[in-house]
Amino acid sequence: MESGKTNLIINYLPQTLQDEEFNTLFLSMGPIKSSKIVRDRSTGYSYGFGFVDYETPEDAQRAVDTLNGTELQNKTIKVAFARPSGENIKEANLYIKNIPKSMTRDELQALFTEYGKIIQVRILTDPYGNSRGVGFVLFDKKEEAEFALNSLDGIVPKGGTECLSVKHAEDNKGKARAPNQPAGGANVRGGYRHDRGGGMRGGMGQYGGRGGAYGGNMSGYWERPSMTSYGPAGPGGGYPRGGGGPMRSQSSRFRYNPMSSGYSQGQNESQNGGSGSGHILFVYNIGVDAQESTLWQLFSPFGTIEKVNVIRDHAKNQCKGYGFVTMSTYEEAANAIQNLNGYNFTGGKPLQVSFKSAKE
């Protein structure tokens, strides 16, 4: 697969993150060929990482630039280009024991670095943040890991009294299961997860271009024809109208009982923005530098985001200070209002978050 410039690996995903949320977050950067949270086949348990393959290298790069470091629930996700897959990158992970308690992650990395390209180093800690003396070193290649194992297993590191133990990390995949997530539970909600690739990947990628619906849902992959509005690099900068109103009257009416600015749940959906069943929130005082990812970071802790929309002055190439966030359910939207309205996140004016009224 020569998708090296478009294929991303996403690490440190929250355990409960759904495929739909995952897909929607990355779709905000542009059209994607496929996205997937890697899960145990039988239990649906998320391994905490996933892949997103964009149609263009530019969108992939932008996703790395803007979504890496995004906080989702209790995690800070990592977004990076995926290495091309192959046998040589498997079994490249080492499990280290008897690491001196005083040794830092950087020192451990320094010890291993001469044996190859290191992808990741981790020292496990107790709840107080103290080293437990065990950790992992992941190399780029199997041979490099082998070299390090043969060279370092049994040595006494500086500052230590015990022999370092270096072994191949065991693969515990398949045993894992989240405590509150029985097999077939919430992870498979919505039916977006399918095992077995279907062997049709050669047929992917013909999606009719930007601005159109992408057809062709593949087994195990996400596809969402209704989502055609992207961020700045999207088709024609396709923001719905929506400017014009709220700027003029940024007075008390937005601060005043945000739960009731002309909104009644379950009714007037068409008034409230048209498409679908989402609940649209108006978000003001997000600052001129706000990005789609800014809204994602703010709102994703409170539920499933269907869409974010930052309103920009395209002449000045900056945000007009407000945007919209569509959440899946009324409860999530209401919860976001309760938690975010009045939140001072820019250091400037506090956020004003309310249900989008008919006027806006």
Next chain:
DNA sequence: TGAGATT
């Protein structure tokens, strides 16, 4: 005995 970086 140990998290979650290769579908």
